[in-house]
Amino acid sequence: MNIQDIKQDFPIFARQKDLVYLDSAATSLTPQTVIDKLCDYYTTYNANIARGLYKISAQATEEFEMSRGSIAQFIGANENEIVFTSGTTMSLNMIAHGLAHNITSQHNIVTTVLEHHANFIPWQQVCKNVKAEFRVAVLTDHDEVDQNDLLELIDENTRIIALTHVSNVLGTIIPLQDIIKKIRIKNPNVIIVVDAAQSIAHVPINVRDLDCDFLAFSIHKIFGPTGVGVLYGKKDQLEKLQPLFTGGEMIESVSTCDTTFRELPHRLEAGTPDIAGVIASRTAVDYLLHIGFETILTHEKELLTYCMEQFHDHFGQEIRIIGPQNSVNRSGLISFTFGSFHPHDIATILDDSVSVAIRAGQHCAMPLHMESLHLNATARVSFSVYNTKQDIDTLIVGLHAVQKTLS
Amino acid sequence: MDIYQEKILDHYHSPRNTGTLEHPTHRHCANNPTCGDKICITLIVENNIIVDIKFTGEGCAISQAAASMVTEKIKGDTTENALKLTRDDIVKMLGVEIGIGRIRCALLGIETIQKAIQCGQVNKN
Ligand SMILES: Cc1ncc(COP(=O)(O)O)c(C=O)c1O
Numbered sequence: 001m002n003i004q005d006i007k008q009d010f011p012i013f014a015r016q017k018d019l020v021y022l023d024s025a026a027t028s029l030t031p032q033t034v035i036d037k038l039c040d041y042y043t044t045y046n047a048n049i050a051r052g053l054y055k056i057s058a059q060a061t062e063e064f065e066m067s068r069g070s071i072a073q074f075i076g077a078n079e080n081e082i083v084f085t086s087g088t089t090m091s092l093n094m095i096a097h098g099l100a101h102n103i104t105s106q107h108n109i110v111t112t113v114l115e116h117h118a119n120f121i122p123w124q125q126v127c128k129n130v131k132a133e134f135r136v137a138v139l140t141d142h143d144e145v146d147q148n149d150l151l152e153l154i155d156e157n158t159r160i161i162a163l164t165h166v167s168n169v170l171g172t173i174i175p176l177q178d179i180i181k182k183i184r185i186k187n188p189n190v191i192i193v194v195d196a197a198q199s200i201a202h203v204p205i206n207v208r209d210l211d212c213d214f215l216a217f218s219i220h221k222i223f224g225p226t227g228v229g230v231l232y233g234k235k236d237q238l239e240k241l242q243p244l245f246t247g248g249e250m251i252e253s254v255s256t257c258d259t260t261f262r263e264l265p266h267r268l269e270a271g272t273p274d275i276a277g278v279i280a281s282r283t284a285v286d287y288l289l290h291i292g293f294e295t296i297l298t299h300e301k302e303l304l305t306y307c308m309e310q311f312h313d314h315f316g317q318e319i320r321i322i323g324p325q326n327s328v329n330r331s332g333l334i335s336f337t338f339g340s341f342h343p344h345d346i347a348t349i350l351d352d353s354v355s356v357a358i359r360a361g362q363h364c365a366m367p368l369h370m371e372s373l374h375l376n377a378t379a380r381v382s383f384s385v386y387n388t389k390q391d392i393d394t395l396i397v398g399l400h401a402v403q404k405t406l407s
Numbered sequence: 408m409d410i411y412q413e414k415i416l417d418h419y420h421s422p423r424n425t426g427t428l429e430h431p432t433h434r435h436c437a438n439n440p441t442c443g444d445k446i447c448i449t450l451i452v453e454n455n456i457i458v459d460i461k462f463t464g465e466g467c468a469i470s471q472a473a474a475s476m477v478t479e480k481i482k483g484d485t486t487e488n489a490l491k492l493t494r495d496d497i498v499k500m501l502g503v504e505i506g507i508g509r510i511r512c513a514l515l516g517i518e519t520i521q522k523a524i525q526c527g528q529v530n531k532n
Contacts (some may be wrong), residue, residue, distance in 0.1 A: 342467035344442050345411075348509060352409050361442045369443070376443030376465065405411050406419075406468065 003299065006291065007386050011035065018355040020391045025168055025198060025333045025382035026359055027220045031287050037280040038225060049275055050249055050266075060275060067282040068265075074285050075215065076206035077232050083265040084278050087229035088197040089118040091216035092162075094231055094268065095193055096122035098241035100130060103159050108133035110153045111162040112145050113372050114170060117364040119162050119195040119216075132159075139372050143323045145174055151186055160191045165199035169365045169378065170323030171333040173203060180211050191237065197221060201384070202300065202331040204293045213237045219277070224284030228277040231268070238264050245270035291385055300332035303383045307334060307392045314396050322378055333382035335363070338399065343379040346402050353405075354398040356391075410503045411468065418472035423479050426461045435523035439515050444470040446519045448527075455486050460520070467512050469505070474516030476500055486524050492517050 007013055009031040012021075021029060047057035049064050065079075072079045085091045103109070109123045113136050127134035135158075137150040145163075154161065161183060166173050180192055193214040196205060200217040207215055214237060219228040233241065243250060243261065250270040252260040261267040288296070304327040311319045315338070322335040338346055343360035350356040359380040362369045369375050381395065431449035438445040444466025451459040460478045464471055480500060481489040497517055498505055505513045 342442070342444075344444075344467040344469070344509065344512060348410065348469075352411075366440075376445075406416070 003385070003388055007388075009033070009287075010386055013386070016355075020354065020356040020394050022356060022358050022381040022383065022387065022391065022395065024201075024384035024387075025221075025380065027226065028201065028223050028384055029386060030225065031223055031284075033287055034224060034280050034283045037283040038276045041276040041279050048272055060279075063279045063282075064273075064275060067278050070282040070285050071230055074289070075230075075232060076208050078235065080264050081232055081235055081238060083231040083233070083238070083268040084273055085216075085229040085231050086227055086274070087218040087220070088195065088216045089229070091229045091231035092118050092193070092195065093122045094244050095214050095216070095233070095241065096126050096160075096162075097244055098268075099160065099191065100126045101242055102240065103127075103130050103132050105131040107157050107159040108135050108153075108155070109160045109162065110135045110137065110150070110158055112137040112150065112164070113139060114145065114167045114172075114365065114368045115162065115164050116168055116195060116197065117366065118197070119164055119193075120367065123160070123162050133157075136367070143170055143372070144172060145179075147179060147182070150179070151182055154183060154186050154190065156187060158187055158190050160193060162193045162195070164195040164197075165205075166196075166202060166331045167323070167365075167368075168198045168333070169335050169363050169368055169380070171330040171335070172323055173199065173329045173331055175329075176212070177210055184211070198331060198333075201288070202293075202297065207232055207234075219281045219284060222284055223287050224281045225274075225277040227274045228281050235264070238268070241268060243268055243270065247271050296385055299385060300383050301327055303387055303389065303392065304330060304332060304334065306389055307381065307383075307395070310392055310396050311336070315399065319399075322373060322375075332384065333380060335378040335380040337375065337378055338402065341402055341406050343377040345406060346379045346399070349402045349405055350395070350398040353401040354394050356395050356398045358395075410501075410505065410509070412503055414476075414502060415468065415472045418475040419468040422462075422471055422475035424461050424475065424482065425463060427463055428459055428461050431529055433523040433527045434529055435519055435527035437515065437519040437522060439466070439470065439511050441511065442467065444512060444515055446470065446474050446515050448516075448519045448523045450520070450523055450527075452486055452524070457481055457484055457486060457489060462516065462519075464516075466515070467509075469501075469509050470512040470515045473497060473501060473513045474519075477516045477520065481520065489517075490521055490524060492521075 010029045011032050045056040045059040047060045049061040068079050068082050072082045124134050135153040140146045191213045194212040196215050196217040201222045215232040220226040247270040250267050252262050318339045320337045347358050347360035361377050428449035432452045433450040436447040446464035448462050462474050
């Protein structure tokens with residue numbers, strides 16, 4: 001597949017001619033097909049779902065449910081195990097607070113220090129609310145999840161383990177399938193929750209092989225629109241989730257004395273969802289699969305390796321790459337520090353001088369930055385299918401400008 | 408316009424009024440949670456006049472330069488005037504456009520000073 005052709009799928013490059021977008025880990029750009037699908041809903045069958053008894057409402061409902069089917073297939077799940085939410089954050093909160101009624105002060109919840117706040121704070125809050133113990137696994141000297149420490153934290157009172165699949169700071173692909181097997185041996189009753197927000201764009205996922213109980217991701221990180229997320233849960237685990245929201249579209253019957261809820265997954269989808277967004281999610285998944293994971297992974301690896309080489313050739317020890325020093329188990333991102341320059345200054349100067357868009361700060365991972373890496377902030381570049389080696393050359397030019405401006 | 412103008416870079420490379428006062432009447436520390444920038448302020452206020460002020464901090468060029476510039480600006484002035492300084496005054500002082508992504512950095516210094524004056528009184532005994 002020709003990358004220049006891929007670039008043409010993304011209309012933003014025609015409007016922002018100089019843009020070098022190196023922040024796909026925050027949100028990916030959107031191809032024309034997805035934008036068209038969004039427009040199509042609003043211009044052709046703009047109706048609410050699951051209630052109208054007329055043609056365009058039926059069409060909207062059908063399109064909506066087709067997306068559920070596509071997403072289910074995409075991760076190897078059943079349709080009734082897919083709940084649409086507003087994003088990873090909402091999915092994880094729905095899981096955490098929806099399971100809280102099963103947690104008491106006798107229990108503990110285990111997670112790791114490298115989690116995104118979205119997979120850290122909800123668990124910390126639940127533990128605080130019910131006075132359960134919140135246990136956080138540390139990293140090894142090589143900035144990898146310390147599996148021994150993680151397994152040691154798990155005991156017969158562990159109820160939930162929340163793990164990210166790919167770190168949004170280190171880029172490390174965590175060998176979850178392997179870890180989950182070990183966890184199941186240690187405690188077969190534990191509920192395993194996976195934050196797949198970063199991995200979903202870079203690693204083919206099959207929830208059956210992975211053997212997790214819940215999995216969460218956002219559609220906006222896989223070429224889809226913002227405002228749509230996925231909550232996958234094994235059927236029997238979803239049954240345990242208390243609906244956090246109640247209202248329209250999720251009930252079977254309501255009387256003044258009681259309410260019965262609809263079957264799964266509708267019970268967990270109260271109110272009017274982002275209908276256009278959910279429908280276009282399918283187009284986003286189709287786009288990703290049309291390019292194919294193999295092409296994506298090969299391309300990203302090439303960019304990763306090239307970027308690391310260029311960093312080294314131009315700046316030597318001045319650039320410190322955070323996390324694993326090679327591209328083997330790394331998804332398409334690199335967090336780094338550059339001399340004593342503050343990441344915010346680096347980002348601003350890159351934008352001003354060469355229109356390179358990068359992320360700077362703590363990337364919603366304060367425990368990792370402050371307690372493990374002992375860094376106030378890092379700069380992060382991340383890649384997707386539309387990036388090229390020229391983008392990295394431009395980044396290098398920009399980094400020279402940073403050096404010149406601030407030294 | 409590029410925000411890294413000579414004046415800002417000058418304050419970044421050689422910040423004024425740095426350090427910690429030994430017997431301050433007011434003090435306060437604050438940080439910017441999105442990037443971990445940190446500023447600590449100590450002040451000596453006598454009869455509502457800011458007689459002396461020092462700051463320590465770490466962070467980006469904008470937060471550190473803005474803190475340095477604002478200490479210079481308010482030293483010798485009244486606490487009343489310091490409390491009156493707004494976002495617009497700080498942008499004017501810096502002399503460059505500050506985008507929405509960096510405005511928190513630019514305001515960290517003045518906000519810490521205002522907090523120190525308002526609720527950072529040091530107990531005499
Ligand atoms: C690892 C990880 N988890 C969770 C999230 C939260 O995703 P969202 O903001 O779409 O809810 C992100 C997004 O940055 C992430 O990278």
